[in-house]
Amino acid sequence: MVPGPNERRSFRLISIIVLLPLLWIHSLFGANHPQSNDVQPITGEPKVSIKIMDAAREIKYANSASYVIQATVQNGKIEEFFSISEIKIIRDRDGLSVYDRDAGIIIEGAAHLCISEEESAGIASVNGDSYRGNIHIFPNKAGKTMKVINQLGMESYLKGVIPSEMGKRQPDELEALKAQAVAARTYALEKLLRGGKSGVLENTILDMVYAGYDKEYELANEAVDSTAGEVIMFDGNLIRAYFFSTCGGKTENIQDAWGEDPADYCVSINDGDYCAWSKSYSWEDEFEIGLLRERIDSYFKDNVGIGIKGEIQDIKIITRSGSGRVNLLKVYTDEDQYELKGDKIRWAIRSSANESRILPSTLFEIKIEKDDFGNIESVKFVGKGNGHGIGMCQCGAIGRARQGQSCREIVSTYYDGAYIIRVY
Numbered sequence: 001m002v003p004g005p006n007e008r009r010s011f012r013l014i015s016i017i018v019l020l021p022l023l024w025i026h027s028l029f030g031a032n033h034p035q036s037n038d039v040q041p042i043t044g045e046p047k048v049s050i051k052i053m054d055a056a057r058e059i060k061y062a063n064s065a066s067y068v069i070q071a072t073v074q075n076g077k078i079e080e081f082f083s084i085s086e087i088k089i090i091r092d093r094d095g096l097s098v099y100d101r102d103a104g105i106i107i108e109g110a111a112h113l114c115i116s117e118e119e120s121a122g123i124a125s126v127n128g129d130s131y132r133g134n135i136h137i138f139p140n141k142a143g144k145t146m147k148v149i150n151q152l153g154m155e156s157y158l159k160g161v162i163p164s165e166m167g168k169r170q171p172d173e174l175e176a177l178k179a180q181a182v183a184a185r186t187y188a189l190e191k192l193l194r195g196g197k198s199g200v201l202e203n204t205i206l207d208m209v210y211a212g213y214d215k216e217y218e219l220a221n222e223a224v225d226s227t228a229g230e231v232i233m234f235d236g237n238l239i240r241a242y243f244f245s246t247c248g249g250k251t252e253n254i255q256d257a258w259g260e261d262p263a264d265y266c267v268s269i270n271d272g273d274y275c276a277w278s279k280s281y282s283w284e285d286e287f288e289i290g291l292l293r294e295r296i297d298s299y300f301k302d303n304v305g306i307g308i309k310g311e312i313q314d315i316k317i318i319t320r321s322g323s324g325r326v327n328l329l330k331v332y333t334d335e336d337q338y339e340l341k342g343d344k345i346r347w348a349i350r351s352s353a354n355e356s357r358i359l360p361s362t363l364f365e366i367k368i369e370k371d372d373f374g375n376i377e378s379v380k381f382v383g384k385g386n387g388h389g390i391g392m393c394q395c396g397a398i399g400r401a402r403q404g405q406s407c408r409e410i411v412s413t414y415y416d417g418a419y420i421i422r423v424y
């Protein structure tokens with residue numbers, strides 16, 4: 001429960017709930033490498049908060065069990081209501097109003113609503129999408145809209161994440177689902193520990209895609225349950241457990257893709273053909289030169305403040321990282337030359353068919369087509385893999401599980417030298 005008259009206070013309370021067990025993790029382990037995996041379990045499962053709607057005007061809420069609405073009304077007073085029927089929540093001039101189908105208007109002008117099941121038995125429905133845990137609603141200051149946050153235990157959260165990240169998997173792929181569960185748990189805990197966005201995770205690719213209860217399935221839930229509380233550590237600290245779809249043969253050093261400090265566990269590894277089954281293992285994308293110029297121009301406008309000058313005369317790969325990914329791409333126009341570096345190349349060029357998508361990877365060759373006068377007509381990117389290449393190759397993990405590798409083997413391969421321990 002997060003009672004509080006305003007959003008900021010509520011967020012702070014949420015982050016305290018999350019941070020307490022984590023601070024204990026650090027004080028227990030410090031910088032020392034634990035001698036074994038039988039570390040004493042510590043405190044309970046942390047709570048996670050995910051923003052599921054940003055600017056709703058009206059929502060419908062129902063629950064498969066009876067539930068409690070706690071409303072923060074005038075002077076910070078909290079009123080409680082019990083219900084079993086569907087309710088409608090509307091952002092009106094004074095705050096949040098709640099209409100019960102049977103009882104009519106039951107709450108007016110609330111500054112915060114927390115809706116929870118009476119005995120954690122039910123599944124909530126918000127505009128027809130299902131969620132475990134509690135739903136918090138806050139009015140936005142401007143625009144007569146409201147923010148909806150799903151607050152739930154880490155393990156329930158992961159059950160809503162793994163199916164989106166790994167798709168529907170078969171029983172012989174369970175160890176890959178377990179590796180994904182441990183990596184996702186570590187990623188979320190590490191991010192919350194760093195204080196990202198006041199303890200609220202975004203439901204986007206920037207954090208992890210969370211689909212709530214609707215996409216859950218038994219095998220993925222088994223992967224979460226059988227690794228409950230397990231995280232990935234390196235040298236006594238939680239790692240930044242990055243993962244991505246398909247490496248195309250080799251993963252990447254973190255410093256080569258993002259220019260971040262090197263990390264001993266985020267180094268390029270040879271993945272053989274474990275991810276060769278993935279549909280993104282190899283790909284091609286051809287750009288008519290006008291479109292490519294448009295993409296690079298708008299990238300420079302957005303990131304440097306000024307677009308590119310002149311027409312493109314040539315485009316060259318200048319350097320590659322040890323894994324073969326393009327580190328430096330130079331674009332020559334008749335007036336100047338422009339550099340694109342590391343993973344940002346994907347965000348600049350994007351996909352020819354769909355601007356909202358980015359180029360699958362930087363592991364590519366380029367093929368330039370010219371007309372009879374030597375002018376560039378098109379540029380084809382012929383590449384391998386999908387994603388930034390740092391950390392765990394998800395399709396490689398699935399390939400390894402099919403070959404009989406365990407969750408622990410998979411994790412310590414992709415996060416070189418890291419190990420799994422149970423922290424709650």
Ligand SMILES: [Zn+2]
Pocket residue numbers: 246247248249250271274275393395396
């Ligand atoms: Zn791979």
